[in-house]
Amino acid sequence: MAKSTKENRKEEILEAGLEVFAEKGYYNATTAQVAEKAAISQPYVFRFFKTKEELFIAALDRAFERILQTFKNVEAKPYQLVAKMIEAYEELSELHPNEIAVQVIGVSVTEKPIQDIAKKGLSQIRRYTLERFKAAGVKDAEREASTFLARGMLCNISYFLDLPELIDGKGK
């Protein structure tokens, strides 16, 4: 059985944070709830993250990092690239639903340092997708990339609000 190292503890708290933030949002989540989920005392959270904001940033950053990495791992022949990327996204959102929720939440938080992470995340995804589309010879790559991003965000929202009707069931 693995011993609870320092990094290990930090990871547990981050994971607890993801859960609580996903459920309650940034402002309604309390550090006490995070602590409880991580099975430690409330003040101990601050030994690993200086502020609640810093903890949320770590969570948001992970969410964006993972989705970008997921896209980078997609291998596909040009003609099936878009389909494969959608597939990768769908897989990820089943595997890490909390990270999806945190993305939605992060976008409308007004604290500057958090907003900056959200901006960076969205920018990177958009940039990477565009490059990939271009390289695959996708027609009208600019538009396809922003539509791809847009539909992805709407999926996230639809998941977060529990409003499945927002997206069309049967894909094109």
Add this chain to the structure above:
Amino acid sequence: MAKSTKENRKEEILEAGLEVFAEKGYYNATTAQVAEKAAISQPYVFRFFKTKEELFIAALDRAFERILQTFKNVEAKPYQLVAKMIEAYEELSELHPNEIAVQVIGVSVTEKPIQDIAKKGLSQIRRYTLERFKAAGVKDAEREASTFLARGMLCNISYFLDLPELIDGKGK
């Protein structure tokens, strides 16, 4: 010069609320800031809206109501329907930027009564758009409607985050 009737006052507070919420988000907006912008005392806000939540709901509801109405007012021949609707949306977002911001904010607030308004608003827009597209004989109307909604939401986010690069400059 128009006298300040009761309805008039309520309207002023709602307008002030829209401004403050758009700038600070739901949780960071204080009723004192709303009051200041409306040039009244903080407690007086509560004579018109029982709670801060109720004020936000009124603001969010107005935002969704306006966008739906805007779409309903669009007249266009079938082949130019989509273009006209995009045009209408763009006009509206220049005319009422605060309502756009409030839509983004409303989507990730976790208070149930607020979330319900957001769900209703999105649902209605999606439903109406779909009907309209179908009636105009748009091919693959389901998909076009959700793409339309998705791109609209991404526009809102891109506006709220001040991240214009998210959407492709030159429309197709």
Add this chain to the structure above:
DNA sequence: TATTTTTGTAATTGATTAATCACTAAATTT
């Protein structure tokens, strides 16, 4: 085994803010 470092908690604080209360002045009605 004495000392220091690490891991952890209980108790407290300090700031914030929605909402209420207690009240006054001005209109309006009788």
Add this chain to the structure above:
DNA sequence: AAATTTAGTGATTAATCAATTACAAAAATA
């Protein structure tokens, strides 16, 4: 002009919570 309703404010409260402090026990080290 007395009585009542309407419009409005200053002061207060009650709750919440992020963050700090002060401490204790266990582990590691000398």
